[in-house]
Amino acid sequence: MRDVAVIGVGMTQFGELWGKSIKDIFVEAALKAIKSAGVDHIDSMYVGSMSSGLFVGQEHLGAVLVDYLGQNPIPATRVESACASGGAAFRAAYFEVASGASEIVLAGGVEKMTDGADVTDALATAADQEYEVYQGVTFPGLYAMIANAHMHQYKTTREQLAAIAVKNHANGANNPNAQFRNLVTLEQVMSSTLVADPLRLLDCSPVSDGGAAVILCSMDIAKKFTDTIVKVKGTAQASDTIALHSRKSLTTLNSVVSAAQKVYKMADVTPKDINFAEVHDCFTIAEAVVYEDLGFCEKGCGGPAAEEGRTAIEGKTPINTSGGLKSKGHPVGASGIAQIIELYEQLTGQAGKRQVKNAHIGLAQNMGGTGASCVINILEAV
Amino acid sequence: MITPRYHREIPQRYRLEAGKCQKCGEVSFPPRLVCPNCKSQEFETVRLNDEGKLLTYTIIRVASDKFFGTTPFAVGIVELNDGVKLTTQIADVDFDQLKIGQKVKLVFRKIQDEGKSGLHCYGYKAVLV
CATH class of the missing domain: 2.40.50.840 (OB fold (Dihydrolipoamide Acetyltransferase, E2P))
Structure with missing residues (x-):
């Protein structure tokens, strides 16, 4: 396979975009990405969306969006892997370019969550409908059960989880596209409304609208279009049981461990080589567990790492410099692509006040459900 | 939840019926067609x-x-x-x-x-x- 580059990115503001439809949101992000890359056409596109059918009653999303983007008759496919749809769409685009089948491919993601659907019910479709959701469990509930088990097994504290939300809001405050640009305090997180004990409102990523898109092309021709190029150094995906209860451990996400092993091998790096990462902090506990399972620290140290500032922008391994899902927002299908955009901006020195010093290699970890699917991509500055 | 879908799950939900792999003994609840442990496709029905x-x-x-x-x-x-x-x-x-x-x-x-x-x-x- 040949080397692949990311040559342009674009995203909408994340938030409650009442005046914009799913088509408007995607097209805005895609046009920005195409303009940023300096290309005059795309050969193909993939769009990640978790549940456009439930959120806005629209399936056949590839066809809808390529039509409104004015790019007919190029092939366009919607990719779905729940909350990892964006990461999976990026991976599909990567392979299409790496294989030589296409030269310039758009990888996008979009979700429109505020058009009136029962969001809790729609998100719950990422879990086992008959054996988890039937009992009334919600996504905050599933992650709350991971949190309780983690607190029991590793003595992770409520304060440590809150520190993750505080850190991510501090980062998001410097991200102009973030849904929440306000700072929060430890006390505010720990006194916010209980959603599913021990998780509170400020432990949870929000309901968001948003779109994101990136342009990939072969490394051979990248320089023809732009000087701001990032190399795709590795990509991997892995799966785990759909139901949380079927796993041997409730505190280790095996899809993350497995995808990490594969992507580190492909990129020929170790966790120590990763300068910063965007991880799937749908809930604060998720960031703690994923940080451990990516090999950035021993099991059980995810909480202390945040509390001690090791994951802050000036820390040893900055995590979620964009604000993460928590502060930037979580329009589900767009999140995996927005992670790639943060990597691109950091690796090309365009992250402004969020800029990580010496950002050379970045990792984006995107997962579906309680980690039944996980996609990890590693990008490198050129 | 439409009735046929509900009806299919009654053995599991009412009677806790599971599938015990004939090869490795792993019990799957709900029953599956492929054993997640050894990939065997032969099961007997057991109650949990x-x-x-x-x-x-x-x-x-x-x-x-x-x-x-x-x-x-x-x-x-x-x-x-x-x-x-x-x-x-x-x-x-x-x-x-x-x-x-x-x-x-x-x-x-x-x-x-x-x-x-x-x-x-x-x-x-x-x-x-």
Whole structure:
């Protein structure tokens, strides 16, 4: 396979975009990405969306969006892997370019969550409908059960989880596209409304609208279009049981461990080589567990790492410099692509006040459900 | 939830029927066509032990519309004595009594009402022993 580059990115503001439809949101992000890359056409596109059918009653999303983007008759496919749809769409685009089948491919993601659907019910479709959701469990509930088990097994504290939300809001405050640009305090997180004990409102990523898109092309021709190029150094995906209860451990996400092993091998790096990462902090506990399972620290140290500032922008391994899902927002299908955009901006020195010093290699970890699917991509500055 | 879909799950939800792999002995709940442990496709139907312990739990304060009016309620992951694990509501419980490791048993209860018809949907819930 040949080397692949990311040559342009674009995203909408994340938030409650009442005046914009799913088509408007995607097209805005895609046009920005195409303009940023300096290309005059795309050969193909993939769009990640978790549940456009439930959120806005629209399936056949590839066809809808390529039509409104004015790019007919190029092939366009919607990719779905729940909350990892964006990461999976990026991976599909990567392979299409790496294989030589296409030269310039758009990888996008979009979700429109505020058009009136029962969001809790729609998100719950990422879990086992008959054996988890039937009992009334919600996504905050599933992650709350991971949190309780983690607190029991590793003595992770409520304060440590809150520190993750505080850190991510501090980062998001410097991200102009973030849904929440306000700072929060430890006390505010720990006194916010209980959603599913021990998780509170400020432990949870929000309901968001948003779109994101990136342009990939072969490394051979990248320089023809732009000087701001990032190399795709590795990509991997892995799966785990759909139901949380079927796993041997409730505190280790095996899809993350497995995808990490594969992507580190492909990129020929170790966790120590990763300068910063965007991880799937749908809930604060998720960031703690994923940080451990990516090999950035021993099991059980995810909480202390945040509390001690090791994951802050000036820390040893900055995590979620964009604000993460928590502060930037979580329009589900767009999140995996927005992670790639943060990597691109950091690796090309365009992250402004969020800029990580010496950002050379970045990792984006995107997962579906309680980690039944996980996609990890590693990008490198050129 | 339409009736055929509900009807298919009755052996599991009412009678705790599981599939025991004829090759490696792994018990799958619900029954599967392929053993996740050894990939065998031969099973016998067994009934689960209805007692076990709580591995983790939460209290759902915000539920989907289907469970509106029933919050707050407790949900947990239970490991039954035969090693099978499942997600279940925990009924008749003072939330302060909940702790990891607590002994529980499964009982037959109403779980939810079907949206349009209001048909009662049943299944198992855990209660403290």
